[in-house]
Amino acid sequence: MKKRVITYIDGFNLYFGLKSKGWRKYYWLNLFELSNNILQESQTLVKVKYFTARIEEPEEKRKRQLYFLEALETLNKIEMFFGKYLTTPMICRNCGAKWIKSNEKETDVNIAIELLTDAIMDGFDTALIISGDSDLAPAIKRTKQLCPRKRIISVFPPKRVSNELKNCADGYFNLSESKIKCSLFPDEIMKPNGFILHKPAEWK
Numbered sequence: 001m002k003k004r005v006i007t008y009i010d011g012f013n014l015y016f017g018l019k020s021k022g023w024r025k026y027y028w029l030n031l032f033e034l035s036n037n038i039l040q041e042s043q044t045l046v047k048v049k050y051f052t053a054r055i056e057e058p059e060e061k062r063k064r065q066l067y068f069l070e071a072l073e074t075l076n077k078i079e080m081f082f083g084k085y086l087t088t089p090m091i092c093r094n095c096g097a098k099w100i101k102s103n104e105k106e107t108d109v110n111i112a113i114e115l116l117t118d119a120i121m122d123g124f125d126t127a128l129i130i131s132g133d134s135d136l137a138p139a140i141k142r143t144k145q146l147c148p149r150k151r152i153i154s155v156f157p158p159k160r161v162s163n164e165l166k167n168c169a170d171g172y173f174n175l176s177e178s179k180i181k182c183s184l185f186p187d188e189i190m191k192p193n194g195f196i197l198h199k200p201a202e203w204k
Contacts, residue, residue, distance in 0.1 A: 002044040003125040006118055007035040007155075008111050010131030011052030012104045017132070017157030018180075026180050027203045028068070032075045034183035035128070038155065038175070043126060046077065049114055051107045053083040064200045071189050071197050081110045112139030119147040126151040130175065132160025140168045 009031055018026050035048050050072065055062045072078055083106030091097070111129070116139060118124055127143075129136060129152065140152050154165040154172040166172050187204075189197040 003042055004046045004123075005035075005039060005043045005126045005128060006047045006049060006124040007031075007045070007128040007130060008115060009035075009048065009050045010107055010111065010129075010133055010136075011050055012107065013131045013133050013160055014157045014175075017160040017175075020159045021177075023158070023177070023180070024203055026184065027064075028071070028185050028187075028199045029180065030075070030183050030185045031072060032078055034179065037179050037183050038128065046124065048075075048078040049081065049111075050078060051081045051083065051110050053104045053107070060202075064202065067197055067200060070191065071185055074189055074191055074197075081107075081114070083107045083110060108133055108135040108139075111136060115139055115152075116143050116146070119143045119150045124150065126153060128153050128155050129165075129169075130155045130157060132156045132162045132165065134162040134164035137162075137164040137168050140165065144168070144170075 014029075015027070018024070018029075031050055032045070032048050035045050039045060052069075054069075055065050069080070072080065083104060111131070115127060115129070118127070127150065129140070131154070140154075143150065143152060151170045154162070154169040156162070156165075156172065156174045158175065158177075161174070185199065187199045191197060
């Protein structure tokens with residue numbers, strides 16, 4: 001019998017990893033296909049859990065994210081969890097320059113809750129956590145303490161390696177460009193109601 005796998009995807013950690021490599025063309029990413037493509041032959045994917053926050057502004061970014069979320073909604077076995085996306089006006093005390101600082105909140109907490117709950121409820125044999133956020137280390141350690149038979153593997157997005165996660169997980173590997181490249185949505189996706197979603201021009 002194949003081992004059951006749930007993937008837990010830190011949306012913004014993955015996004016900024018892709019951004020750091022200049023891989024805008026890979027933003028239109030089919031997360032279910034990606035999860036399937038990183039499985040071993042002895043494993044089967046039972047669910048994908050995607051953690052993110054809705055962007056309020058600027059409007060163009062909000063629209064692009066909305067198209068992406070709608071594309072994800074066309075997939076089976078994917079569940080989305082939303083935290084908060086906070087913007088704070090900032091000003092430099094020395095020069096008076098102004099800018100907006102953006103922070104995503106609650107993703108690490110939401111992943112921790114889902115990971116621990118799924119482990120206790122025997123929802124998986126192996127968890128793949130796509131994130132390089134070291135704040136997830138305590139959740140992984142606690143899950144291993146309570147459910148020592150469950151395997152937890154850290155999957156690092158580009159330029160998002162965490163030694164803390166390496167040390168507490170049962171294993172780890174880097175998310176390769178080849179796996180990402182072969183996991184993209186088609187440029188056009190038809191929703192169940194017949195509406196056509198188009199890959200944003202800025203992501204081509």
